Amino acid sequence: xxxxxxxxxxxxxxxxxxxINEEELNQILNKxxxxxxxxxxxxxxxxxAFGILFYCFFIWIVSNQAVSIILYFDIILLVVAGILYSIYxxxxxxxxxxxxxxxxxxxxxxxxxxxxxxxxxxxxFKVGNIFVLLTYLIAGxxxxxxxxxxxxSIPHYLEIMIFITIGAVLFLINYYFSRxxxxxxxxxxxxxxKNILYEMDESEKK
Amino acid sequence: MNSDKEKKFLRLISEHEGLIHKICHVYxxxxxAKQDLFQEIVIQLWKSFENFRNESKISxxxxxxxxxxxxxxxxxxxxxxxxxxxxxxxxxxxxxxxMDADEENLNLLFSAISKLTEVEKAVVMLYLDxxxxxxxxxxxxxxxGTLRVKMNRIKEKLRQITKx
Numbered sequence: 545x546x547x548x549x550x551x552x553x554x555x556x557x558x559x560x561x562x563x564i565n566e567e568e569l570n571q572i573l574n575k576x577x578x579x580x581x582x583x584x585x586x587x588x589x590x591x592x593a594f595g596i597l598f599y600c601f602f603i604w605i606v607s608n609q610a611v612s613i614i615l616y617f618d619i620i621l622l623v624v625a626g627i628l629y630s631i632y633x634x635x636x637x638x639x640x641x642x643x644x645x646x647x648x649x650x651x652x653x654x655x656x657x658x659x660x661x662x663x664x665x666x667x668x669f670k671v672g673n674i675f676v677l678l679t680y681l682i683a684g685x686x687x688x689x690x691x692x693x694x695x696x697s698i699p700h701y702l703e704i705m706i707f708i709t710i711g712a713v714l715f716l717i718n719y720y721f722s723r724x725x726x727x728x729x730x731x732x733x734x735x736x737x738k739n740i741l742y743e744m745d746e747s748e749k750k
Numbered sequence: 751m752n753s754d755k756e757k758k759f760l761r762l763i764s765e766h767e768g769l770i771h772k773i774c775h776v777y778x779x780x781x782x783a784k785q786d787l788f789q790e791i792v793i794q795l796w797k798s799f800e801n802f803r804n805e806s807k808i809s810x811x812x813x814x815x816x817x818x819x820x821x822x823x824x825x826x827x828x829x830x831x832x833x834x835x836x837x838x839x840x841x842x843x844x845x846x847x848x849m850d851a852d853e854e855n856l857n858l859l860f861s862a863i864s865k866l867t868e869v870e871k872a873v874v875m876l877y878l879d880x881x882x883x884x885x886x887x888x889x890x891x892x893x894x895g896t897l898r899v900k901m902n903r904i905k906e907k908l909r910q911i912t913k914x
Contacts, residue, residue: 550912552861553855553856553859554859554878555878556878564760564763564764564767564792566760569756569759569763571791572789572793573792573793575789576788577790577793577794578790578823579790579794579819579822579823580822582823646794646798646814646818647798647802647814647815648814648891649888649890649891650814650817650818650872650889650890651892653814653818654821657822658812693891734791740868740869743867744890744891744892745868
């Protein structure tokens with residue numbers, strides 16, 4: 545088939561379109577976007593709602609505690625956790641806002657998206673692992689303080705060994721699970737962006 | 751929604767609807783996927799419309815948004831959405847039963863384009879729409895030299911697929 549013929553066919557290919565009307569436009573604009581970044585943005589809102597819910601729950605638990613050294617410890621932890629979570633949500637939100645520029649050149653938008661998506665995945669991975677480690681250490685510290693007065697049935701060094709072993713196992717499980725989970729969630733999309741960008745750059749590098 | 755803004759947008763979409771339909775034909779595999787992609791492109795155009803300052807041509811802006819959407823869209827397997835205007839997107843089965851020579855050629859054209867890579871599809875679409883290499887660079891962000899090399903490869907590929 546001649547290229548001229550292809551062009552003619554191409555020009556005529558959309559002639560059968562029926563113009564879109566106002567009602568249909570409204571119908572479309574009321575729909576939720578299914579783009580990966582729109583989904584991540586919606587997930588962040590859900591994550592924030594859960595975070596606030598959990599935070600309120602912990603405030604309620606702490607407010608019902610009797611006055612002791614543990615109470616002060618819990619209050620400090622709660623404040624620190626609240627500040628850290630707010631920083632995390634703020635940073636993630638900023639990343640998502642800057643993540644795409646739909647009216648920019650395709651190549652620059654895809655590069656932007658890839659860069660920020662990789663940053664986001666790293667953030668998820670690091671925060672997830674640090675959170676598990678910190679939670680475990682804090683739980684251990686609380687357990688240690690509360691059981692200080694009790695008589696020990698097992699030697700102190702053995703307690704520490706068990707604590708470290710369980711912690712290491714938990715950390716490793718979480719490490720590999722979050723790697724697999726993040727790859728399942730974002731891996732394909734990241735790879736797709738990389739392939740497209742590679743193809744766009746291919747001839748330029750040669 | 752601002753009524754004036756909406757009317758302006760609607761006029762814009764109506765004037766350039768063909769462009770969106772072509773992108774949907776090229777990037778989506780079936781009627782439902784085309785429907786999904788059409789809606790997604792319109793949503794993204796609407797979101798970007800506010801910031802459109804006539805710094806670039808309307809068609810360049812539309813191509814950028816539409817291609818950015820098509821290239822990063824998450825394809826879904828099944829959907830139940832059905833909107834009347836999308837009936838204009840020809841159903842594959844309906845096409846088969848009432849196919850004249852031009853439709854057959856058109857099918858051949860789209861089937862040939864579907865064998866190209868995502869980037870090649872974008873390049874050939876702009877080429878078939880008579881865009882200059884300067885315009886293509888403006889939309890895709892790929893330099894003109896690279897675009898020429900790519901276009902030559904694509905022509906060769908298309909020639910082989912359509913058996914000129």
